Amino acid sequence: MTRVNVITGFLGSGKTTTLLHLLAHKPANENWAILVNEFGEVGIDGALLADRGATLKEIPGGCMCCVNGLPLQVGLNMLLKKNKPDRLIIEPTGLGHPKQLLDMLRAAVYQPWIQVDATLTLLDPRQLADARVVENENFRDQLTAADIIVANKSDRWSEEDRQRLQQWQQHNLGDRQLVESAWGKVDPALLCQSALADRAVPEAAHHHHTSRPKGLAALKLEGSARWRRALNEGQGYASCGWIFDGDTVFDTIPALEWARLAPVDRVKGVLRTPDGLVNINRQGDDFFMETRTTTPPDSRIELIHHQSVDWNVLQTTLLRIRLD
Template sequence: MTKTNLITGFLGSGKTTTILHLLAQKNPTEKWAVLVNEFGEVGIDGALLADSGALLKEIPGGCMCCVNGLPMQVGLNTLLRQGRPDRLLIEPTGLGHPRQILDLLTAPVYEPWIDLRATLCVLDPRQLLDERAVTNENFRDQLAAADIILANKGDRASEESERALQAWWQHYGGERQLVHAERGQIDARLLDRPRHNLVTLPASAAHPHGQGEKKGLAALSLPAHQRWRRSLNSGQGYQACGWIFDAGTVFDTIGLLEWARLAPVGRVKGVMRIAEGLVRINRQGEDLHIETQSVAPPDSRIELISSDEADWNALQSSLLKLRLTEIL
């Protein structure tokens, strides 16, 4: 049986960073797998996890619970039966509802395959101060379903967010465990805690996506000889726009970072080729985190998510102007 953990959390809470830290702690004799789902279609998380040493399956373009869970079932079956991992980490989109996923993981058909352990919910406590987040049913139910609440981004906390966390915990914490962390750095032994929170969640409301009929099991890719491509998705009051560029396109470093910092959206995430190699961009609200390394990725991918109307054409035009002379 495969030890399995569901790792939830709202947009920008730090799920992927947490998973990267967990993968770094795995026993080298074990085989781990990650089933990752994103709201957009360009597969940023897959690119971030590509060099982690784990088996990886992506479900882009919506949420795992849609279309009767078929994309998730196909991805899950592929990992379990072909990969046969010792541990499986499942990362749903920040806009995903946990009930259908947990129902599937505990279904009789998966009893011989899955040993479901603790569900972790990654929380940026500042989200408790955001009315749009606390009134979102997925945000509430992700927290309600968790066995362990990971209060992440402690380095970004304020007195106000700490008071909000303590007030929330006194009211909703119950017998669960609260773990404080910075940048997703937690002890991997938490994954072996048993699942004990058997709260019955309501079903999620229907939430069609703009390109819901296109959902598949692979992130967006480029056809031969196409230099770049854009993809749009929408649902649940959010919009996503992502771009993928071929390996021959590099970007001006300073201009790209300014573009990401100033884009009038709530979420920016990307893995981009620059003259120095690679830059990883992660912005939630006004928090911008960047990381560079010398080994460049096979292509560039960046995605923006907004809760308001955004002028994607204008953002695209300014992004395209940041391309440097293409590599020959």
């Protein structure tokens, strides 16, 4: 039987970083699989999580609850049938709603095959000061669905952030466990905890629009194309992602500055540079980059913002920092 965890949380709460930490501490004798969903089309998390010791399946381009959960069911069934993992971790998009996903996992048809363990919801307490985030239905419902709440990025909290977290706990925590973490460094034993009694999580009420039909694969280049972009809109957010072929190399410093200064809420990317592979992860003013010696087959970058952006202006600058 496969034990399943859902790790959810709003945009920029640190889900992927937490997954990387958990994978680094995976028991050597266990076979793990990751099912990851992204709001954008190009599949950044798949590149970040690749070659980390677990089977990976991506569902890009929206949230898992869309289209009656069909992309999720197909991806889940493929992993269970082909890989038979000991543990499956599902990471929905930060703009996704948890109810339909959890209802499907608890359906009678899956009971002989999976055991649903604790759902972890990551929370950056600094977001409690942002009315636009606090009023977002998905943000609230992700927290309602949690068995364990991980208050993440504690190394960046102010005293006001901690006070807001304490006030939130008093009114919302109930019988749930809350743990603090920095850089997603949570105890892997949390995954083995049982799910609590089912709570009343409201139904998702949203519309999702994409630039192409949803599938089970990230965006790819076709023919002799050197690069391609894809747009997505939904949940009051817009995204634009680019994929570049394996011969494209970016000038390191200008690429980092482009990502740091882009007037958007969220930036994630995996870029080929003369210095090797550069992972870029930015949420608001928080900027993290990591250089690795491995070389990815291509370069990918995704931007997300809470309103429309002139993507052409950002694209023009991005294209200029490619090296010949």
